[in-house]
Amino acid sequence: MGSPATGRHTATDEARGTRADATEIVGSSRSAHEPVWRRWLPWGLLVLGALVMLGLQSQLYSGQERTVSAIFMFVALAQGWNIIGGFTGYASFGQVVFFGLGGYFTAVAMSHWGLNFWVSLAASGVVAALFGVLIGLPLLRLKGHYFAIATLGVAEGMREVVNNVPGLTGGGAGISIPTVGNQATTHYLGNDGFYLLYLVLALLAVAVGMLVSRNKFGFALRAIHQDEDAAAAVGINTTRAKVAAFALSGLLTGLVGSTYAFQQVTIFPERLFDVDITVLMVVMVVIGGSGTVLGPLLGAVALQYLSEWLRQNFTEVHTFILGGIIIAAVILLPQGAVNYVREARQSGEWSLLANVRRYRL
């Protein structure tokens, strides 16, 4: 059962795919000995990627721009989820609550309180992070499925709350951000503007992911993921670390939600708190490879592009096909593409069939 023991791997397969993390922690301790250019390579690639995306913008028609913007949006969302779900191992199934909270806060701030977008954006992020602390304290004591369901409950509950205060949020009828005339506090950014904003958010999220991944905070999170009691025994303040991770992921998600609200102009609770958004985030991270930085990035790009393409070309049955693809991907690559490639290169075991047997009963 499992790939050949190489000493670095934990004994039982029940370690739930943290092998990659084990080698990452061991590997990172070698960082003091890496050549300097290697340490900066990921950052260089990030900058290069940013330039490429900027250049790409001139090539795209506005509808395509929106598609690519959506890809950036999901890159940011996936990276955000990865911090709490991938690194820390606490699968939050209610992540969309931050998205919705950020969106609605911005909408309310801009339409009822007359704030401009940039102030609302920053405030929404802060509000989302604070909410993460608020619910993180009680909920992060739960584990596994319980945590997942509790966060889902919070997200669904928040949607109902928003639905039921129409005086503030417009309830089921939605709320509109004023974008025309002298009621508009900020000029509408347009497709070009939003492309850039989403790009910035995506870059920010990836950068945060990279930072977290490489410093003590990230090690703490990974330690908690592997064995929380042992991490506590080693002296990590697990509560603080978990709550901080949750708040950080909430911050990123909230910023994206705020931008989304402005882009859509009119928002409804069932879209801003849609559980499908959370599931998409999770699918992207898992298929790409959870606990890595490249994984959510690739997963977001691949899945969003794929679902767009399917929807345009298989209009009647695209959801059906997407379901099939998700099933196939989860069976063939349960640890995600990036982790699969990494482990396969190390162990020489490329067979997908062996991969299928990995988690099988």
Place this chain on the structure above:
Amino acid sequence: MKPQPKSVSVVAVIAASALLAAGCGSKGEKTSTEGAGKSGTLAIGASMSLTGKLAREGELTKEGYQLCQDKVNAKGGADIGGKKVKLDIQFQDDTSKPDTAAQLVDQFNDKGVKLILSSYGSANTEAQAAVIERNGQVMADSAGADNKIFEKGYKRTFAVLSPATEYAASIVKAIKELAQPQPKTVAILSADDGFSKTVAEGGAAAAKEAGYTVLPTQLFPNGTSDVSSALTKVKGQKPDVIIGSVHLVEGVAIVKQAKELGVVPSGGFGETVAPPTPDFAKTLGKDAENVLGSSQWTDSTKGSDKYFGSAKDYAKDINAKYGHAPDYHDAEASAACLALVMAAEKAGSTDADKVRDALAGLDTESFFGHIKFNDKGQNVYKPMSVIQVQGGKAVTVWPTDSAEAKMIWPGTKK
């Protein structure tokens, strides 16, 4: 993060450079002839809800658009500027989500498709209308009736259907005109989405104007099949008429559960959207008898036009092509497409601005009734029809000049 293995970084650099190189090239001409489709055809964009929770209504809307295309092309095409131009409606799925619907409008715009047929429902249409306005496209709205869409100052979206405020109000007007004896108290139950609430407000206003006592509106979650709490709350106040501002699920639930709970209004039930559909009578059986409903169109609506003929002809065509009696969602979709075609013919061009102006000034009869738009873009010149389920079928009872049968009143037996 573990230092990137060398080969992965090399691949990444190559990929990035390739994209960069592509980025430096030129965008290519955005040909405006793309908007006209292949030469001699007129491309129209339609983002439909083919999957998701609005899939059923989205499918009916698609049928309507499809039939319109068939009818127009059967005559060789629309007569625009002296040439016959065939229609080519491009369908895309918005999965019942407003932001996707809006995105698709943008994508159509990229391809140069400026004439758009709306998606289903007020939420989607509202999202689309905002984009239409920004892009300078033109949209014929088939299913977004909420007045709030048209209070934003949009000038490029035109709704062929009667406004939301008429849905329940027309039932009230029919009762006021035809019911003997007149009821005294009216209770309104409504789903909590924006459209239904606007409908309920319109109904309450009309009821007050008619001199009835109007109980406070009871709300229930949109899409629920359990309205028992709302019914139990009004039971004690013994309303004479219960009006439901609903969609099909809740409409069926109201009648079904009212029977279960022993809530029997002395006058009867009236509901929006649900009773005209064949599913309503099929699902409820004899419990559906004598329920009033409002409809944007019935097959006895007066009026005719050169493509569809009369309402009865339309009904025959839908039956022949799709094997079911037409729902008003079919009709309103065909009417929107018809309005677009007629506007293009009137303008003699497919240019978006000219079509927009032609739509604003359109004033014509059709199988759907009168099509004319007020300065906000809504069709307030066409009354809604009120039907009653008699013998398992929806028959028109109001307005009296297109009525097929007399209204049975009271609708419930004590």
Place this chain on the structure above:
Amino acid sequence: MSQFLQATIYGLLQGGLLALIAVGFSLVWGVMNVVNLAHGSFVILGAYIGWKLNSAMGLDPFLGMLVAAVVLFAVGYVLQRWLINLVINGPIFITLLLTFGLDLLIVQGMNIAFSADYRSIKTSYAGDSLALGSVRVPVGRLLAFVIAVIVTFALVALVNRTRTGLSIMATGMDRGAARLMGIRARHAYALTFAIAAALAGMAGTMVGTVGTFNPAAAGGFTLLSFVIAVLGGLGNMYGALVGGLLIGLVEAWGGQYLPGTWVNALAFAVLVLVLIFRPSGLVGRAYYAARQEV
């Protein structure tokens, strides 16, 4: 007062049916640590089977539900044995994703096969109601409630007194030890899932009789199953019954005494509070408290 009684009756009847739907979900989660996001789609599948039989052959849905149970049993067994088994040792979000994909597939499949039209299974008697004073008890719902409770008790008996049932419980408690005792774990798991699917399908037919349904209704049932399973304690079948009744009551009372649309928020608030303060459930202790929840 009669409003309160009416709401209570309604809530209890609805709750019994919900309990039947949730008990299988709870069993699967408790025994195999699998959260089946496709559970609601099994319910709707059962409803469609009942509807098809009723419209094609006029079969009464309370008989049709037995057919639905058998069909869903087979479907559930196959799915578990040859699909979900492949990822069952992985981290929880793997199985969550797999069942999510399955849910997409099944719901869309039903959409394509049956269209999104709303359906209802008609009977001549289900809409009538018995009158108890000023309170009405709908016949269809009463029948569904009685059947749901009987089946739940039958399940408890099955699990606690038959060899098969005990082997399922044992596998849930300690799979390794169970295998050492000669229990075929794959088969036990498959049976568990099959039973859950069968119960969901049976309940689905009854749902179709007392209300209307279409493919999009699946998600709501999955969500309610979560809430009830957690309330009752995972794998605790009596707990699922109690949880179901409780949720039914909460929704009914909430609908009466709160403005109409706060009901759902209330259900979620209950869920979150229970999870924070008594995660092992309201009724007794969870069977699987000893097992590490990862």
